[in-house]
Amino acid sequence: MRYAPESMPVMTLTSGPVDAYPAVLAGLSRTLLYDYDPAFQAMYQRVIEKAQLAMRMTERPVILHGEPVLGLEAAAASMINPEDTVLNLVSGVYGKGFGYWAKRYSTKLIEIEVPYNEAIDPGAVAAMLARHPEISIVSVCHHDTPSGTINPINAIGQIVSDHGGCLIVDAVSSFGGMKTHLIATIPRRAGQRFAADARIALIELPFDAKAWTMAMISPEVTARDPGLIWLRGQILDAVDRCQ
């Protein structure tokens, strides 16, 4: 973004290369709650529980109050010791940057670097680990934001786990934004009726949820469309059959 020399910069209140959502900006303008305030503690608890669900963790996650770099530096500082050999996988500027942090904690740094419009090949990681059995930590950026490329961290994670190492993943711009398992809400009776045939596992919700109201909605202009009238009839029949 360019500003006229005499104009004030637009306040983004974020240090990354993106603008903050209006809801975030509105949140930032509210009164700061003291951390012993029961209202703050209840809100913090709710956020931790949601984060735990989203990350499918058995433990409660810790939320660091700061920008993403704080978490990345914390991971480097708390996981890397001088005796560790770190394999840093570089496919963009953020992956490269992690290597500089890693070097503060161990001088034994090896890198696989590919052009910044390519992704890391898991086969190359496996070959490097076979050549250097002393590698104890592997670091990788899942989505290197400026490049827009995605590294195959599931395959890399399996290789690192088989090797007995630890994997540090920078998922700053991919967490919550990547393809994930489909979650759908359907009436309990419909689920129970079709689960076995459709090979769907039914799992109780891990939290209390209010009953939802269901509605069929169609735009007024198509309300009299014979095709849609037929489709609505089919849906209503299916619902009737599940009752």
Ligand SMILES: Cc1ncc(COP(=O)(O)O)c(C=O)c1O
């Ligand atoms: C992949 C990735 N890692 C790390 C960071 C660092 O984030 P920040 O400078 O906001 O702390 C960014 C910022 O966009 C990022 O995209």
